[in-house]
Amino acid sequence: MTAPNSDSVPREPKAVGHSGSDQASPTGSPGGKFDEQPHTADQAGTVPPALTGRQRRYLRSLAHGMSPTVSVGKLGLGEGTLREIDRALTTHELVKLRVSHQSAESPQAVGARAGAATQSAVVGLVGRVVMLYRRRRKRPSIVLPGPRHPEPDTSTP
Numbered sequence: 001m002t003a004p005n006s007d008s009v010p011r012e013p014k015a016v017g018h019s020g021s022d023q024a025s026p027t028g029s030p031g032g033k034f035d036e037q038p039h040t041a042d043q044a045g046t047v048p049p050a051l052t053g054r055q056r057r058y059l060r061s062l063a064h065g066m067s068p069t070v071s072v073g074k075l076g077l078g079e080g081t082l083r084e085i086d087r088a089l090t091t092h093e094l095v096k097l098r099v100s101h102q103s104a105e106s107p108q109a110v111g112a113r114a115g116a117a118t119q120s121a122v123v124g125l126v127g128r129v130v131m132l133y134r135r136r137r138k139r140p141s142i143v144l145p146g147p148r149h150p151e152p153d154t155s156t157p
Helices: 053-063 079-092 107-118
Strands: 070-072 094-099 121-126 129-133
Touching: 053 094, 053 121, 053 129, 070 079, 079 094, 079 107, 079 129, 094 107, 107 121, 107 129
Parallel strands: 070 094
Antiparallel strands: 094 129, 121 129
């Protein structure tokens, strides 16, 4: 096996938390572009999807077999982590986040901030794992169940 040359740049893991360059402001927000506007221009002005309980239950069942896609480290949500969550939602529509026990933020706060910053809906929270959903604009891969239709009333007076 040959040693890597000194010119090669080591690869970084997908998203392991928060880099030191974007420290949180005293108000608790990262102070980056996610506070000012949505990450991508095609999502500007959209609100998180309003999901029914039935749709959330269906999405949680889909997420059950998934491994967490993004990890939130001990410094909480940073701009890089939010960007990775946005990228994962664009690719997969349904994403699981694992919040470290050493994280500066609670899993509930991470879910709320990540959902607001990426225009996604928080599907569920189990322990330190948060599930987010955002429908893909082009060719969505997840079809949500519609509302249940009541049985037709056959008794006519």
